[in-house]
Amino acid sequence: MTNQNESLLQVRDLTTTFHSKGRVLRAVDGISFDVRAGEVLGLVGESGSGKSISLRSIIGLARDYGTVEGNVYWKGEDLLTQTDKQLQCVRGSQISMIFQEPMTSLNPLLTVGLQIEENLKAHTDLDRRARKARAIELLDMVGIPSASSRLKDFPHQFSGGMRQRVMIAIALASNPELLLADEPTTALDVTIQDQILQLLLSLAKDLNMAIVLVTHDLGVVAQTCDRVAVMYAGRLVETGSVRDVLKRPQHPYTLGLLKSVPENMPPRTPLYSVPGTPPALDALPKGCAFAPRCHKAEDVCLGTKPPLSVLGDGISSACHFTADIREEVLA
Amino acid sequence: MTQLDTLQATTPQKKKLHPRVKALLRPGFLLGFFILSSSILLAVFPWAFAPYDPNAFDFNAIQKSPSWAHPFGTDNLGRDTLSRVIWAYQVDMQIAFFATFFAMVIGVIVGSLVAYHGGIADVLFGRLVDVTITFPFLVLVIAVVAVLGPGLTNMYVAVTLVQWVYYARLTRAEIMTQMTSDYASAGKVMGYSSTRIIFRHLLPNATTPLITYWMTDMALAILLGSSLGYLGLGAQPPQAEWGVLIAEGRNFITTAWWMSLMPGIAIVVTGLGFSLVGDSLADVLRPRGAS
Numbered sequence: 336m337t338n339q340n341e342s343l344l345q346v347r348d349l350t351t352t353f354h355s356k357g358r359v360l361r362a363v364d365g366i367s368f369d370v371r372a373g374e375v376l377g378l379v380g381e382s383g384s385g386k387s388i389s390l391r392s393i394i395g396l397a398r399d400y401g402t403v404e405g406n407v408y409w410k411g412e413d414l415l416t417q418t419d420k421q422l423q424c425v426r427g428s429q430i431s432m433i434f435q436e437p438m439t440s441l442n443p444l445l446t447v448g449l450q451i452e453e454n455l456k457a458h459t460d461l462d463r464r465a466r467k468a469r470a471i472e473l474l475d476m477v478g479i480p481s482a483s484s485r486l487k488d489f490p491h492q493f494s495g496g497m498r499q500r501v502m503i504a505i506a507l508a509s510n511p512e513l514l515l516a517d518e519p520t521t522a523l524d525v526t527i528q529d530q531i532l533q534l535l536l537s538l539a540k541d542l543n544m545a546i547v548l549v550t551h552d553l554g555v556v557a558q559t560c561d562r563v564a565v566m567y568a569g570r571l572v573e574t575g576s577v578r579d580v581l582k583r584p585q586h587p588y589t590l591g592l593l594k595s596v597p598e599n600m601p602p603r604t605p606l607y608s609v610p611g612t613p614p615a616l617d618a619l620p621k622g623c624a625f626a627p628r629c630h631k632a633e634d635v636c637l638g639t640k641p642p643l644s645v646l647g648d649g650i651s652s653a654c655h656f657t658a659d660i661r662e663e664v665l666a
Numbered sequence: 667m668t669q670l671d672t673l674q675a676t677t678p679q680k681k682k683l684h685p686r687v688k689a690l691l692r693p694g695f696l697l698g699f700f701i702l703s704s705s706i707l708l709a710v711f712p713w714a715f716a717p718y719d720p721n722a723f724d725f726n727a728i729q730k731s732p733s734w735a736h737p738f739g740t741d742n743l744g745r746d747t748l749s750r751v752i753w754a755y756q757v758d759m760q761i762a763f764f765a766t767f768f769a770m771v772i773g774v775i776v777g778s779l780v781a782y783h784g785g786i787a788d789v790l791f792g793r794l795v796d797v798t799i800t801f802p803f804l805v806l807v808i809a810v811v812a813v814l815g816p817g818l819t820n821m822y823v824a825v826t827l828v829q830w831v832y833y834a835r836l837t838r839a840e841i842m843t844q845m846t847s848d849y850a851s852a853g854k855v856m857g858y859s860s861t862r863i864i865f866r867h868l869l870p871n872a873t874t875p876l877i878t879y880w881m882t883d884m885a886l887a888i889l890l891g892s893s894l895g896y897l898g899l900g901a902q903p904p905q906a907e908w909g910v911l912i913a914e915g916r917n918f919i920t921t922a923w924w925m926s927l928m929p930g931i932a933i934v935v936t937g938l939g940f941s942l943v944g945d946s947l948a949d950v951l952r953p954r955g956a957s
Contacts, residue, residue, distance in 0.1 A: 394855050419860070427857030440848035444870045453866075454856050505856065515855075 342369040342408075343513055343545055344393070344430075349405035351385070351392045360616040362388040362401070364569035364624075367643070370513065375539060375546045377556040377577065379592075380566035383613060386549040387435075389566070390515045393547075394432055395422050409513075428458035431506035432515040436522050437498035441490040447474075447501050448486030454508040473504040478534060496527035500534070507538060513545045520555065532559050553596055557581055565589050568613050568624035571643055575650030585652035588625045623654070631656050686950050698942025705936050708752055709759035716749035720906050729922040739924035741914060747924060750906040751932050757907040758936065761818070761891035761900075762884040765825040770880055772826065773833025778864045780834070781841035791834070798831040807890065808899060816899045825890065829883070836879055840872035847871075874951040881944025885937040892933055908933050 351363040363385045370376050378386045391397040393407050395414060407414040409425060417425075434440040442450060451470040455461055461469060467486070474482035477500040490498055499519060506514060516535065520528035536559055539546050548560060556563050556577060563581075564574040565588065573586040584590045591609035600606070611628035614620055620627065626636035635655050643653040708715055718724075724744035732739045738747035780791045798806070810824035844850060845868065853863040888908075894900030895909025903910050908929040915925025 396851055396854060419854075423857040423859065425857065426855050430855075432852070432855040434848045434852060436848055440852045442849045442853075442867050442871070445867075453858065453862075457856065457858055457862075502852070505852075 341371060343372045343410070344370040344547075345406075345408040346370075346389075346393065347406040347408070349389060349392055349403070349407065351388050351397050351401050351403050353401040358617040361569050361619055362616055363392060364619065365405070366564075366566070366569075366571045368564050368571065368574060370545050370547060372512065373539070373543045373545055374561045375536070375548060375559055377560035377563040378547060378549045378566060379551060379553060379556055379563060381551060381613065383616070384566040385569040386551075386566055387517050390432070390517050390547065390549055394426060394430060394515060395419065424458075427454055427506075427511070428509040429511055430513045430515065431509075431511040432517065433499070433502050433506050433519050435518040437495050437502055438522070440502055441498055441505075443490055446487050446489055447493070451486075451501070451505050451508055454505050458509040469508070470504075473508055474501070476507075476538070477501070477504045478530075479504075496523050496531065499523060499527075499531055503531075503534065503538070507542070507544075510542060511544060513547070514539070516546055516548045518549050518551070521550070521552075528555075535559070553581070553592060565592070568619060569616065570624055571653065572625065573650065573652045574643070575652075579650050583650070585646055585650050585657045586625075586654045587629045587631050587656075591628075690946060690950060692946065694942050695946035698939045698944075698946065701935060701939030702943055705755055705759060705939060708755040710756075712753045712756055716746075716752040718746035718749040720745060720749040720753040721904055722746075729918065729925075731922075732924055738928040739922065741922070741925050742918060747911070747928050750911055751908070751929050754906040754908050754911060754929065754932070755936075757818070757901055757905060758888050758891060758933075761821075761907075762887050762936075762940070764822045765887040765891060766829065766880060766883045768822070769826045769829035770833045770876070770883075773830040773835075774837045774869070774876065776830070777834035777837025778841050778869055781838040782845065782860060782864050782868070788838075791838070795831055795835050798828065803828060804890070804893065807894070808897070811894065811899045816902065818901050821891065821894055821900045825887065832883075833876070833879070836875060837869075837872065840875060841868050844868045844871050874948070877951060878944050878948040881940050881947060885940035885944070888933060888937055888940075892929075 345367075346369070347367050348365045349363055349367070350361065350365050353360040353362060366385075366389060368376070378389065380386050388397055388401075392401075392403045393414065395403075395417075397403055398415075403415055405415065409430065414422065414425065441447070445453075448467070448470050451473055452466045455466045455469055459466075459469075470486060471483045474485060479485055479497060479500055485493075490501070493501060503519075514535075519535070520531050523531060532555060535546060535548075538544065548555070550556060560577045562575065563577045565572050565580070565586065567588050573580060573584065573589045580589060581593065584593055588609070591607075594607045595609065597606055609628055614624055614627065620637065621640070622638050623629070623632070623636045623641050626632040629636065631654075633655075639655075641653045641655050643651045644657075645651045646657060712720075722745065724740065724746075726744065727736065727740045728744045729742055730736055730740045730744075736746050736748065738751060740746055741750070776791070780788045806828045807821075807824045810827055811820055814820035814823060841864070850863065850868060853867050858867075891900055892907065892909030892912065895907045896913045897909075898913070901907035901910055903914065911929035912926045915922060915927075915929075918925055
């Protein structure tokens with residue numbers, strides 16, 4: 336743990352398994368990554384690759400219905416060994432989370448003002464009047480017009496985008512140092528998506544807050560993140576700075592993902608897609624999880640799991656043939 | 667005058683009712699509400715409505731059939747049946763409340779806690795529910811009353827002991843549903859205490875079926891109370907209670923039918939009132955989909 340001081344959050348060998356009718360599903364399979372203060376880390380992957388479960392494992396939600404192993408160090412303390420009661424002072428005040436579905440993540444029976452003040456009540460010493468003032472300030476900060484008059488409104492009186500803003504206001508009420516954002520823009524339409532992302536970015540900058548942004552949208556990653564971690568079948572296949580990973584992907588899966596993004600395509604050209612489907616989580620291959628779909632795969636890929644190894648230029652990649660891929664990209 | 671102004675001026679200012687208020691202005695609810703409110707009135711001020719003392723004997727008027735002087739007739743001791751039915755409201759409305767309220771409070775608390783915390787408590791609770799609902803409700807209540815001895819208080823205890831399980835089961839199911847929603851997870855990741863999440867976030871969202879069930883249960887409690895009264899396990903004579911009144915008239919059913927019929931009608935009407943109100947509230951309180 337040499338870099339313990341510079342990293343805010345260190346995830347080590349995080350493994351989340353679900354037991355269902357005698358089958359064991361490995362949703363997250365030994366992932367490790369760091370989040371530094373103030374940085375935006377994108378966690379990308381297709382549906383079912385374990386992105387959301389990773390986030391929920393970090394904050395201790397996944398252990399309610401699965402088994403979480405590994406270590407999650409937050410300021411040197413392992414969050415996974417803490418009880419729910421101990422976690423109460425980390426959750427909401429130091430680490431916050433926003434969800435994919437803004438329509439359901441607010442309590443329909445409480446006014447927006449009460450829900451913001453609730454966080455302040457739990458984590459700060461502000462009195463009633465100060466809480467109200469802070470709630471107005473927060474709504475103002477997330478760009479809700481005439482904030483003071485909207486405190487008394489109920490969630491159903493807000494649109495989807497506005498609700499996500501309210502959710503952000505609640506999550507940021509106690510100035511967290513890390514925000515876990517679980518596909519915060521997926522349920523919103525494109526123009527609102529962009530607004531919400533810009534808002535998150537500017538708030539992260541102003542408050543010096545780190546964000547882990549889960550998404551399946553590479554465009555969002557390119558636009559917002561500093562670093563990116565690509566997940567496939569519960570494993571990290573590639574991490575690195577966004578510029579490096581998107582420009583010079585070292586892993587065939589990342590390469591496949593990037594090739595699938597339609598860009599400057601003439602009309603009526605067939606779109607590229609990675610052949611095959613991801614493996615079932617109860618039958619992960621012994622070797623590289625991507626091997627069955629990989630055009631590069633050889634015997635070694637089927638037999639041994641490639642480790643996530645650091646390559647020269649700030650990229651870590653889990654592939655036996657990183658050198659070859661590089662040549663292919665450069666060619 | 668601009669176009670908008672003319673438009674506003676010509677549109678008749680019809681006051682729009684809130685859709686929920688509108689839903690309450692249906693004959694079913696109005697009838698139920700009328701029955702319930704008059705029942706409560708009769709229960710609170712029986713002396714204002716009852717023409718005679720319910721326990722006063724009149725040996726010149728024994729088993730008189732209904733007349734202007736005694737609209738519901740008199741019983742075998744010359745007591746006025748109408749007055750006894752009216753005074754019985756006090757007892758039976760009390761039964762409706764006390765035989766359900768404590769069961770509901772206990773059931774809601776236990777149900778929420780086991781639903782939220784799960785684990786071994788939830789498993790044990792599940793077995794307890796299974797065991798309880800295996801027995802017919804009335805048989806179990808009668809068994810408990812038999813142990814505790816007859817009387818109203820013991821009847822409340824017996825009903826609460828059995829009935830709370832049903833409320834707990836309902837609450838547990840509702841809380842489990844609510845727990846899958848994102849705002850429950852959100853409350854958790856915001857670092858709120860479990861008590862707060864349960865009682866401030868989950869439970870208020872789960873009250874609708876509870877209130878409806880409570881209303882129906884009050885109607886059933888009146889039936890149960892009168893059944894036990896009839897069997898001599900609930901209210902004790904000479905206290906006026908509908909079940910007791912029916913039991914008193916039982917031997918005279920061929921000669922003085924009014925002694926049993928009139929309290930029977932009171933039971934039916936009051937039960938109907940609770941059911942009508944319960945059904946209408948179920949429609950009105952349904953939170954989602956009522957946009």
